[in-house]
Amino acid sequence: MTLHQAPRRRRPARRLLATSAGMATGLLVTGLLTAPAQAQSRTEPSPGAPIGTVARTVGDAGFEPGPCPKTKDPVEELAGARCGTLTVPENRAAPTGKTIELGVAIVPAVAGTPKPDPIVWLAGGPGDDAVGEAKLAVDGGLNRDRDVILMSQRGTYSADPELLCPNVDEFNARVVGLVYDAPSTERLHVEATKACRDKLAARGIDLSAYNDTESAADYEDLRKTLGVDRWNLYGISYGTHLALAYMRLHPEGLRSVGIDGILPPSRSGSAATWSSFRQGTDGLFKACADQPACNKRYPNLSATFEKLVSDLEAKPVTTTVTVPGSDKPVKVVLDGGTLVNWLTSATHTAEDVPLFIDELANGNPQKIAQQWAAWRTNPKGIGVVSHGLAYGIFCSEWTPYESKDAALQAGRKEFPSFPRSVQAQTPMLTSLHPDCDVWNIPKAARSIRDVTTSDIPTLALSGAFDAQTGADNGAYVARTLSNAKVVTIPYEPHVVIATSKCAQDIAVSFFDNPNAPKTECLKSLEAPEFKTAP
Numbered sequence: 001m002t003l004h005q006a007p008r009r010r011r012p013a014r015r016l017l018a019t020s021a022g023m024a025t026g027l028l029v030t031g032l033l034t035a036p037a038q039a040q041s042r043t044e045p046s047p048g049a050p051i052g053t054v055a056r057t058v059g060d061a062g063f064e065p066g067p068c069p070k071t072k073d074p075v076e077e078l079a080g081a082r083c084g085t086l087t088v089p090e091n092r093a094a095p096t097g098k099t100i101e102l103g104v105a106i107v108p109a110v111a112g113t114p115k116p117d118p119i120v121w122l123a124g125g126p127g128d129d130a131v132g133e134a135k136l137a138v139d140g141g142l143n144r145d146r147d148v149i150l151m152s153q154r155g156t157y158s159a160d161p162e163l164l165c166p167n168v169d170e171f172n173a174r175v176v177g178l179v180y181d182a183p184s185t186e187r188l189h190v191e192a193t194k195a196c197r198d199k200l201a202a203r204g205i206d207l208s209a210y211n212d213t214e215s216a217a218d219y220e221d222l223r224k225t226l227g228v229d230r231w232n233l234y235g236i237s238y239g240t241h242l243a244l245a246y247m248r249l250h251p252e253g254l255r256s257v258g259i260d261g262i263l264p265p266s267r268s269g270s271a272a273t274w275s276s277f278r279q280g281t282d283g284l285f286k287a288c289a290d291q292p293a294c295n296k297r298y299p300n301l302s303a304t305f306e307k308l309v310s311d312l313e314a315k316p317v318t319t320t321v322t323v324p325g326s327d328k329p330v331k332v333v334l335d336g337g338t339l340v341n342w343l344t345s346a347t348h349t350a351e352d353v354p355l356f357i358d359e360l361a362n363g364n365p366q367k368i369a370q371q372w373a374a375w376r377t378n379p380k381g382i383g384v385v386s387h388g389l390a391y392g393i394f395c396s397e398w399t400p401y402e403s404k405d406a407a408l409q410a411g412r413k414e415f416p417s418f419p420r421s422v423q424a425q426t427p428m429l430t431s432l433h434p435d436c437d438v439w440n441i442p443k444a445a446r447s448i449r450d451v452t453t454s455d456i457p458t459l460a461l462s463g464a465f466d467a468q469t470g471a472d473n474g475a476y477v478a479r480t481l482s483n484a485k486v487v488t489i490p491y492e493p494h495v496v497i498a499t500s501k502c503a504q505d506i507a508v509s510f511f512d513n514p515n516a517p518k519t520e521c522l523k524s525l526e527a528p529e530f531k532t533a534p
Contacts, residue, residue: 069103124237163388280467457514
């Protein structure tokens with residue numbers, strides 16, 4: 001499974017599918033400190049040379065300017081980018097001499113004279129490629145007066161090797177026609193995961209080397225090989241998980257950090273997703289209840305939804321739909337687990353949710369079925385996500401540190417009315433423990449789940465409708481971040497920089513002055529106008 005983003009809200013200023021050592025860091029730092037001076041830099045940058053235009057070697061890592069990384073689709077925002085490749089060891093903890101290559105793209109600042117501290121974009125997933133998200137960063141205004149650096153995290157689409165598994169994506173598309181929570185569906189899911197693992201292992205890939213500790217070291221090596229003294233981070237979704245690990249492992253080069261859609265390493269796992277789902281959906285249902293027209297047309301929406309989950313789990317509904325771009329009919333099975341996972345993503349199209357739930361309750365499943373099928377069967381989602389990286393994180397950093405019934409216990413706590421079969425499969429992380437049993441990699445050091453304690457200025461952004469990474473994670477991480485500013489954007493879903501002009505303005509102002517981001521725009525935000533049937 002991967003915890004991705006979700007479909008963008010249809011508004012000016014807004015994708016998700018599903019599927020993830022401390023000693024290694026110590027060895028790396030020691031190696032850099034003790035390396036002979038002449039080995040530190042192959043080429044010294046000329047004064048004033050733009051970032052990314054000079055080849056440089058630091059320790060075992062080297063940056064070489066060159067062509068821009070490949071992307072699944074053309075990315076207009078990369079047209080003027082300075083690009084190249086970072087080469088690093090595959091496994092610093094157990095060095096074999098094998099190296100990997102990570103694509104780098106630097107989007108220039110709009111300003112003629114950029115500030116000296118660029119912003120590094122950390123993508124979501126785990127398993128998304130940051131290079132393909134250049135438009136998100138540019139649309140968010142992050143390159144106004146700072147260069148924005150995007151690097152393909154190890155294992156992702158434009159890295160070499162990439163750890164893609166199209167067979168898993170294809171299975172995720174097939175799921176729309178299966179009973180989501182059925183044991184037979186889980187068996188097929190685990191078979192797809194094992195086939196993915198076997199294929200990658202047969203290529204000689206060290207699956208234990210694709211994790212946060214190695215990835216954080218990759219970014220620190222990039223900073224040094226680019227010759228950057230200090231830079232800023234902006235992480236979205238899983239990228240916040242990596243950002244918090246980076247802050248703890250390599251704080252010395254960080255000026256400030258923005259985290260958006262927060263996933264703390266110390267909380268990550270199956271159980272936390274139920275709390276996030278409760279927070280995000282409660283926020284949406286309350287917004288409807290507070291709106292007279294919505295409340296009148298759809299009273300007790302939360303109760304209606306919970307009853308539908310139980311009813312559909314007992315008696316799934318099967319229908320046929322067509323999806324945009326295809327005339328081929330698609331079979332869709334709606335059971336309780338499907339409905340929960342649909343709503344997790346549907347908070348990105350909040351205006352539709354009350355109407356769609358009401359229609360389902362009145363015997364018309366077409367709108368939800370069509371939306372669910374369109375998201376899950378989109379051909380653009382095939383062969384893009386690095387499931388190898390995702391499972392590398394899930395199976396070394398998450399599942400070893402929670403019990404196999406953690407999901408069930410959290411589901412019972414948050415949604416006691418749900419059937420047991422629904423409670424046992426957390427939103428977006430279906431079959432996580434069985435998948436990790438077949439992935440079979442060593443667990444990470446327990447320290448990977450330590451809370452991040454830091455005085456680095458941090459902007460903790462959340463959306464009140466976020467059903468994937470609950471808004472309370474902002475206050476949670478701020479307990480040990482002494483210079484944190486916690487901001488929750490009302491009425492917004494997961495990853496607010498993608499949907500909210502206000503969030504974009506706050507983020508840009510934060511990088512201008514990390515000690516005093518401008519939040520005045522919060523006062524003028526209004527709830528979405530929910531659609532009502534005649």
